[in-house]
Amino acid sequence: MDKTKQKRLEAAGWHVGSAPEFLELTPEEAEYVEVKLALGSYLREFRRDHRWTQTQLAKRLGSSQSRVAKMEAADSSVTVDLLVKSLLSAGASTKDVGRVIAAV
Amino acid sequence: MDKTKQKRLEAAGWHVGSAPEFLELTPEEAEYVEVKLALGSYLREFRRDHRWTQTQLAKRLGSSQSRVAKMEAADSSVTVDLLVKSLLSAGASTKDVGRVIAAV
DNA sequence: CGAGTATATGTCAGACCCGACATATACGCA
DNA sequence: TGCGTATATGTCGGGTCTGACATATACTCG
Numbered sequence: 001m002d003k004t005k006q007k008r009l010e011a012a013g014w015h016v017g018s019a020p021e022f023l024e025l026t027p028e029e030a031e032y033v034e035v036k037l038a039l040g041s042y043l044r045e046f047r048r049d050h051r052w053t054q055t056q057l058a059k060r061l062g063s064s065q066s067r068v069a070k071m072e073a074a075d076s077s078v079t080v081d082l083l084v085k086s087l088l089s090a091g092a093s094t095k096d097v098g099r100v101i102a103a104v
Numbered sequence: 105m106d107k108t109k110q111k112r113l114e115a116a117g118w119h120v121g122s123a124p125e126f127l128e129l130t131p132e133e134a135e136y137v138e139v140k141l142a143l144g145s146y147l148r149e150f151r152r153d154h155r156w157t158q159t160q161l162a163k164r165l166g167s168s169q170s171r172v173a174k175m176e177a178a179d180s181s182v183t184v185d186l187l188v189k190s191l192l193s194a195g196a197s198t199k200d201v202g203r204v205i206a207a208v
Numbered sequence: 209c210g211a212g213t214a215t216a217t218g219t220c221a222g223a224c225c226c227g228a229c230a231t232a233t234a235c236g237c238a
Numbered sequence: 239t240g241c242g243t244a245t246a247t248g249t250c251g252g253g254t255c256t257g258a259c260a261t262a263t264a265c266t267c268g
Contacts, residue, residue, distance in 0.1 A: 028192045035188065035198060053244060064228055069246055077225065081185035084139065084205075088132045094139060098206025104198040157214060168257055173216055181255065209268105216263070225254070233246070238239100 032080070034104045039083040040074035042100045046092055047072075061089050136184070138208045143187040144178035146204045150196055151176075165193050 025033070047057050047068075054068040061068070063086075071078050071086060087097050129137070151161050151172075158172040165172070167190075175182050175190060191201050 028189075031192045031198055032189055035192075035201075054246095055244080058227095063226080065245075066229080066247075067227060069244095073246080075247090079183070079185040079225070080188050081183040082226075084184050085132075085136055088135050088139075094135055094208040095206045097139075098202045098204070098208070100202070101205060102199045102202025104202070158216095159214080162257095166257085168259080169215075170217075170259080171257060173214095177216080179217090183255070186256075211268090212266085214263100214265080217261080219260085220258090221256105223254100223256080226252095228250090230249085231247080234244080236241105236243085238241090 031104065033074070035101055036074040036078065036080055036083065038100050038104050039080065039087065039097070040072050040078070042092075042096075043068075043083060043087055043090070044072040046087065046090060050091075057090060061086050135208065137178070139205055140178040140182065140184055140187065142204050142208050143184065143191065143201070144176050144182070146196075146200075147172075147187060147191055147194070148176040150191065150194060150200075154195075161194060165190050 047054070052060075054072075055065045058065045058068045067078075071083055084097060088094070151158070156164075158176075159169045162169045162172045171182075175187055178187075188201060192198070
């Protein structure tokens with residue numbers, strides 16, 4: 001996974017929902033990034049549904065506000081692993097998480 | 105996540121499908137481990153369906169045979185991140201991956 | 209049995225990730 | 239405008255993960 005490329009890409013703001021075929025990502029890399037984006041969005045949705053601020057969620061997760069912000073934005077320094085762990089910790093079910101991934 | 109505990113636990117062979125409530129894992133930790141186990145099993149199934157050896161799959165993934173063995177066994181040194189990346193790289197769809205997680 | 213093949217287990221150096229902190233931006237309200 | 243709150247962005251030390259290698263185990267076939 002080319003971190004620099006991904007950084008540029010996220011900086012460009014395509015996390016609004018578009019697919020990155022126009023960049024030189026292999027289909028698998030693109031899918032991985034899309035999974036990350038979907039989980040990040042879902043984390044944000046989940047948090048808002050519970051009326052938590054990023055700081056409050058961070059406390060629950062044993063993390064920091066900045067990390068939550070990065071998770072929700074699917075920053076390149078965030079992995080699917082962290083997102084799954086965080087969602088489960090926050091109270092989401094594996095069913096929910098699976099659905100989000102399957103819907104990518 | 106307590107690595108040592110998880111190691112003991114996997115050594116005990118409960119990756120055959122049982123839940124680890126009897127150990128001092130929080131429900132979230134248990135869920136995470138189960139997601140890992142499910143993805144590991146699915147990777148094995150996927151590989152066998154395609155009649156690949158671990159070595160052949162490793163080559164496709166740009167990894168090594170030993171790492172594939174550990175992935176399939178959901179070894180503690182393996183993360184959900186690696187499993188998702190590997191499955192997508194191997195040709196599984198996000199739909200498949202999502203289904204596996206949702207079924208945990 | 210011995211050779212070949214497939215899988216499992218242990219270890220390690222280097223790359224990567226995470227939480228933390230500092231700081232910036234954005235918005236509402238007095 | 240100035241203050242409080244919420245979110246975003248940049249950076250970094252220390253701990254974790256990964257690919258690689260060595261080696262062990264298991265099974266098949268001659």
